[in-house]
Amino acid sequence: MKQKLPGTVQVTVKGRAYPVVLQRLHQQSVPLHGITSSGDNEVQFYLSYQSLQTLRKAVFKTGCKIHLKRGQGLIYEIENLFNFKSFIVWLLVAIVLVMGSTRFLWAIELEGATPETRQEVGEALRDQGFLFGTLKRKLPAEDQIAPVLYDEIEQLSWMGLEWRGTKLVVHLKEKQGITINEQLTPSHIVAAKKGTIQSMNIESGQAVENVNSVVKKGQLIVTGLVGREEDKHAVPSKGVVMAETWYEVNVSIPEQLTREALTGKEKKKFVFQVGNIKTPPLSFSRESFVQFAEEEVVAPLKIFGIKLPVQKHVISMYETVRTQTKVDLAEAKKIGLSVAREEVLSIIGGKGRIEQEKFLHEQNENGKVKLTIYLQAIEDIAKVQPFSEETRE
Amino acid sequence: MSGWLTRTKQWIGSTLQLPDDLLLDLPRVTWIGSFLLHIENHKGLVKVEKKCISVRVYDGMIEINGDLLHIQSMVADELVIKGDIAQVEYIQQQGGEKK
Incomplete structure (x- = not known):
């Protein structure tokens, strides 16, 4: 050369x-x-x-x-290029170039949301000056850009910017479902159930009933007509009415309970699968279980951390023993109560709680314990009942 | 080269209408203004000085006098002399040898 x-x-x-x-x-x-x-x-x-x-x-x-x-x-x-001095110079030049280039935006990555939203966000960001090769310093801050984007893109519910070196990662969250601007119509609150009112927390509307008054199902508790007699106007009522309600639950529990328990003995079977072809189950132990529970785990076969195109099924068999236990009355009551509580709680929902429980009746019949349990609960009985203004009076 | 050969060559040249410098290996000197001298078909340098340059040619020497003379390039048969050229002298020697 x-x-x-x-x-x-x-x-x-x-x-x-x-x-x-x-x-x-x-x-x-x-x-x-x-x-x-x-x-x-x-x-x-x-x-x-x-x-x-x-x-x-x-x-x-x-x-x-x-x-x-x-x-x-x-x-x-x-020759000059290859001597030491110029090597240092070029090294410095390279360092400066690299350091300099890290001050620019080189890529934008959008994560989350649907492709359409991503596309829209990408365009909006471009309009806002997020272009490749712009200085990071000159880009608008997150709290400046976010309101603009929320404004422009309806589907967007949240966005976050994250810098990964010279790459800007924009995390997007979309609004779930359709947002309805709820137009509340004027309404009353009536009792959904019979009960004694324990407490009331009315946000809007005017209470008709007081605390400690007993209400029937469908009775008006809060009226949506507010104001003086001559000048009433309709508002949507809103509020929580906690009231004491009663439940009677009938539970029957068999005296003999069969339970399955593990004995601790375990057997494993292996099945290898390539594509759709399976090997017969391979087992190393000769024990045979009369009753057992099975559990199957499927994982790709690995050798030294390299995945093979072979699926390995491990079938674990646990021996079980079915035992029959007799339930005495106290235990039956316990079980019955927990069943009843669960049932009531599922009816009264999240805000409610059970105050008191009482066994009203217990009967042993045909190897079954029949229980009648009385439960006193506190729950929200408010039920919004809309009315139209024209029909009033 | 003896006289009769030269004369024969000259005769052939004139008959075939060929330029003499090609046939007789003679130098061709082009003098442009007073600053550039172009010598083709030279045979080498004899003397290089600021005020005087001597160039060997087929049948003698060409001596260039002047000031600040220098040779711009010497490639194969071409020679380009630059400077304030005052005088170009052709010193003929029979057979290209010194007397």
Whole structure:
């Protein structure tokens, strides 16, 4: 490579026989440039880097002295590139380039939401100046950009910006379902059940009943007509009415309970599956269980952490023993109560609670314990009943 | 080269209408203004000085006098001399050898 690169050498020939040197070079047809005399019996010229060899032969036995000096050319430039000083310079340049480039935004990644929303957000961000290659500093902050996006894109419910190096990750959350602007119509609150009112928390509307009054099902508790007699206007009523209600639950529990218990014995079977082909179950133990529970775990077969295209099914079989236990009355009551509580709680919902429970009746019949349990609960009995303004009075 | 050969060559040249410099290996000197001298078909340099440059040619020497003379390039048979050229002298020597 070095042989072909252009480059010149400045040669100074000193000696009385310098014409001989020039003559020999001419005979070898070496191109010379810029021949000047630089003093007495001294001549200076430039010749290409490649013909230095010929120069040596030309000077041979002439008694002339030669001085070589670096000229110009690509060859020197390239040599310069590889010396230590310039290496350091290039290193610094590279570091500066890398550091500099980290100050810019290079990519935007949108995560979450549907492709349509992502597309819309991407366009909106572009409008806001989030373009590739812009300075990070010049980008608007999250609290500036978020309101604009929420405004522009209806489906967007939340967005968050996260910088990962030079990549901006935008997390998106979409609104679930359709948002309805609820137009509340004027309404009363009536009792959903019979009960004694324990507490009332009315947000809007006017209470008709007081605390501790007993209400029947469908009785008006809160009216949506507010104001003085002459000047009433309708409002949507809203509120919570906690009332004491009663439940009677009938539970019957068999005296004999069958239970399955594990004995602790375990057996494993292996099935290997390639595509749709399964091997017969392989087992290492010869024990056979009369009753057992099965559990199957499927995982790809791995060897040294490399997944093979083979599925391994591990079927664990646990031996079980069915035991029959007799339930006495106290235990039956306990079980019955918990069943009854669960049932009532599922009816009265989250806000309600059970205050009191009482066994009203217990009967042993045909190997079954029949229980009647009385439960006193406190629950929200408010039921919104809309009315139309025209029909009033 | 003996005289009769030269004369024969000259005769062939004139008959075939060929330029003399090609046939006889003679130099062709082009002098542009006073600053550039172009010598083709030279045989080498004899002397290079600031005020005087001597160029060997087929049948003698060409001596260039002037000031600040230097040779811009010497490639194969071409020679370009630059400087304030005052005088170009053709010193003929029979057979290209010094007398």
